[in-house]
Amino acid sequence: MGADFTVFKGSKNGDIVEAKGHRNPGPTEVIVKISHCGVCGTDEHYRHNDQGLGHEGVGTIVEVGSMVETLSDFKVGDRVGMSWLHKVCGHCDACLSGNQNQCVSKTEFGTANQDQGCFGTALAWDISTLFKIPEEIESEYAGPLMCGGATVWSPLYDHGLKPGARVGVLGVGGLGHLAIQFAAKMGMEVVVFSGTESKKQQAIELGASEFYVAKSPDSLKDVEKIDAILVTASVLPDMDIYLPVLARGAMIFPLTVSTENLKLSPLNLIVQTLRVIGCATAPTASIRAMLRFAAKQGVKPIIEKFPMTLDGINEAMTKLNEGKVRYRGVLVAPQ
Structure with a gap:
């Protein structure tokens, strides 16, 4: 049967x-009717x-491929989420060691299945990168967790940080x-x-123990050493400001997607035995x-919600580029 779908695509001149x-499900694929999708900077x-x-993307399974029920517990009616990775092989060394996000044969957003996307009404998705959404999480909140949530979760969960660590x-x-x-x-x-005091109250309400306006190394001279730092700002920081507060052996996670260089000298790394760790999405079990x-x-x-229409997507993307979304945009499909 498969699914006819509408999808919102990019174009050479940047217009949406x-x-x-139309997609028919492959043997290990399901057809998902999309209800919500987060809007990510990437x-x-x-x-x-x-x-x-x-x-x-988040949606409901409406059809399953011929091998799905044999190989998994996914079924029609399940509410599921999907993210950057489209499919992993399951048999390379990375997959077998539980690092599916490093699969050598993976297919992913931007390089595969370019006829479809989660800005759309439906799509076909491989069960190797499909996730059931717990009942407690509403669909409008689940989308941003699939990429944004996984991106910040992995440094905390997969790299040995423990309760009590200063992050x-x-x-x-x-x-x-x-x-x-x-x-x-x-x-x-x-x-x-x-960079400013403007978000201090919000940060404390979200769970921050301490908040500092970082303008120079002197502005942080009284900060107790930290064990890891997650760089999540929209632009790369001047690392000279933060080096004095990093404990020996601290981990630096540059999560900002940028082609610019993160400036750290070998001497900084050697003297403080620092580790710079690249993280994208998380492995399957971690998600x-x-x-x-x-x-x-x-x-x-x-979140801030927008209709999953041409006008709604353009508005969401414009506000995102202007830095005016607080804090994740979510597209909502017409019912």
Whole structure:
């Protein structure tokens, strides 16, 4: 049977265009009717491509492929989420060691299945990268967790940080406000750094233990050393400001998607035995754990909703680029 769908795509000149498509499910795929999709900053990077946009989708399974019920417990009616990765092989060394996000044969947003996207009415999705949404999480909040939530969860969960660790969050925005919640509810001391005082009260309400306006190394001279820092600001920071507050062996997670260089000298790394760790989306088991944790602990994004229409998407993307969304945009499909 398959599904006819509408999808909103990028174009060479950057305009969002509406297109039609059809997909039949492959043996290990399901057809998902999309209800919501988060709007992520990385969608902007692909709006000049002829491809479906959106990678923080949530919806309901309406059809399953021939092998789905044999290989999984997914079924028609399940509410599911999907993210950056479209499919992983399951048999390479990365997959077999539980690092599916490093699969050597993975297909992903921007390079595969470009006829479809989560900015749309329906799509076909492989069960290897599909996730059931817990009942406690409403669909409008689930979308941003699939990418934004997973991005900040992985440094905290997959890299050995424990309750009591002092974790710095640089920036209170789409990623940062989720990082604060996860770290605080995991029992860590959350130290927030920002360029102004404007978001101090919000950061404290979200769970921050401390808040500092970071303008120079002297502005942070009284800060107790931190064990890790998540760089979530929209622009890369001057790391000279933050080096004095990093404990020996501290981890630096640059989560801002940028082609610019994060400036750190080898001497900085050697003297303080620092580690710079790249993190994208999380492994499969980690994302499942993130969704369970968010459901039980009440972690959810602060969202602004827009209709999943051409006008709605353009408005959402414009506000995102202007830095006016607080803090994650979510598209809502017409009922």
